[in-house]
Amino acid sequence: MLRITSATLYTCSQRVRLLLPPSASTSTDTSPSKRVENQRTVDSLYELSVDIRKVRKFRGWVLSECSAYVSETADLLRDMGADTTAIAHILETHPEAILCRPEDVATQRDLWLSVCPSKRQLMNIIEKFPASFFTLTHHGNQRANILYLQNLRLSKRIISKLMASAPQSFSQPVERNQEVIHTLREIYLDLGGEERNLRVWLQKLLSQNPYILLRPAEAWRDSLGFLREEGFTTEELLSLVSSLRASIAELKPEDMQRAMDYIEAALCCSKDELKQVVIHCPAVLYYSLPTLLGRFQGLMDAGVTMDQVKESPNVLELTTQIVLYRIQKLASYGYDIRSGSLAVIVGTKKDFEASYGKLQLRQQRPLFNPVAPLKSAED
Numbered sequence: 001m002l003r004i005t006s007a008t009l010y011t012c013s014q015r016v017r018l019l020l021p022p023s024a025s026t027s028t029d030t031s032p033s034k035r036v037e038n039q040r041t042v043d044s045l046y047e048l049s050v051d052i053r054k055v056r057k058f059r060g061w062v063l064s065e066c067s068a069y070v071s072e073t074a075d076l077l078r079d080m081g082a083d084t085t086a087i088a089h090i091l092e093t094h095p096e097a098i099l100c101r102p103e104d105v106a107t108q109r110d111l112w113l114s115v116c117p118s119k120r121q122l123m124n125i126i127e128k129f130p131a132s133f134f135t136l137t138h139h140g141n142q143r144a145n146i147l148y149l150q151n152l153r154l155s156k157r158i159i160s161k162l163m164a165s166a167p168q169s170f171s172q173p174v175e176r177n178q179e180v181i182h183t184l185r186e187i188y189l190d191l192g193g194e195e196r197n198l199r200v201w202l203q204k205l206l207s208q209n210p211y212i213l214l215r216p217a218e219a220w221r222d223s224l225g226f227l228r229e230e231g232f233t234t235e236e237l238l239s240l241v242s243s244l245r246a247s248i249a250e251l252k253p254e255d256m257q258r259a260m261d262y263i264e265a266a267l268c269c270s271k272d273e274l275k276q277v278v279i280h281c282p283a284v285l286y287y288s289l290p291t292l293l294g295r296f297q298g299l300m301d302a303g304v305t306m307d308q309v310k311e312s313p314n315v316l317e318l319t320t321q322i323v324l325y326r327i328q329k330l331a332s333y334g335y336d337i338r339s340g341s342l343a344v345i346v347g348t349k350k351d352f353e354a355s356y357g358k359l360q361l362r363q364q365r366p367l368f369n370p371v372a373p374l375k376s377a378e379d
Contacts, residue, residue: 045098072102073091076105096134112163116160138170146159149162152181154206161207168214169210181202182217183221187241188238191237209247226256255286267309283317296316314346315342
């Protein structure tokens with residue numbers, strides 16, 4: 001009798017569970033992997049047209065937090081010019097924003113407005129980089145770093161770009177950024193740069209790679225020390241720093257040595273020729289050996305000679321797939337890359353299209369009359 005009653009109770013409980021809606025089943029699940037959702041938070045986000053399923057999939061833990069400031073966060077964003085669509089997008093992309101205390105967000109807003117001309121422009125940045133804005137830590141460090149960069153007379157546009165792209169550099173103590181900037185100044189002046197052009201050079205460097213301030217000062221000295229020992233002149237080093245931007249501080253001397261040894265052996269070139277390859281294609285310094293091997297092999301398979309690579313080393317910046325596509329495209333117009341120059345295939349897509357267009361025009365115009373009008377498809 002007892003067994004029949006237990007079975008009946010179990011069957012009934014199963015039926016009740018099956019009749020419950022999905023939201024109820026998830027909210028009553030108290031397993032460690034699925035915490036109970038804060039229904040007030042879910043309802044508030046739903047009213048703002050936020051895709052709850054997306055939040056639940058990627059940041060589900062946010063919905064389980066006891067303290068959330070959904071309406072307050074939405075009001076702050078609305079005050080900065082955000083419409084309903086923008087608010088929903090921001091909260092879907094970075095739902096952690098609703099966990100930030102309103103007073104902290106207001107402080108962050110005022111800090112960022114000190115380098116943004118208007119709330120509308122600040123709102124444009126927040127839409128693209130919500131995680132950067134809602135990283136509400138170290139307001140004192142942020143304020144000190146903003147003031148330091150302003151004292152360097154860097155433009156507000158550059159500072160706001162740094163804050164959006166590399167917020168970690170503003171959370172760290174201002175002394176660390178001062179050390180990196182001081183090192184960059186020493187490098188620039190030591191390599192022949194002029195003090196009056198320093199600010200412009202710094203702004204260009206920071207705008208091209210916002211992560212510069214996150215690289216330790218010692219990394220810059222080690223990388224440049226290695227290249228100096230390899231015989232690069234101060235003018236050449238300044239050119240490499242400007243071309244590679246912060247990447248040069250990410251390169252380890254031993255990795256650069258391996259890349260240069262491989263290129264020297266593959267091209268059978270002298271030290272001076274190797275330097276010219278690096279100067280014209282600085283990217284080879286940070287390519288891995290497998291990448292270099294693959295690109296050299298692809299060029300050889302296409303019939304390119306090593307002498308051609310020496311003449312146009314920046315062909316190594318292109319992937320094998322791009323090189324083969326461009327060679328085939330040129331071949332369709334009678335251009336044989338094996339007997340010509342690689343200069344026609346290097347560069348950006350726009351550069352190649354310009355070169356390709358010239359070859360196309362050359363084929364369409366009769367050789368005996370170079371000023372004859374082009375033939376149309378209807379002729």
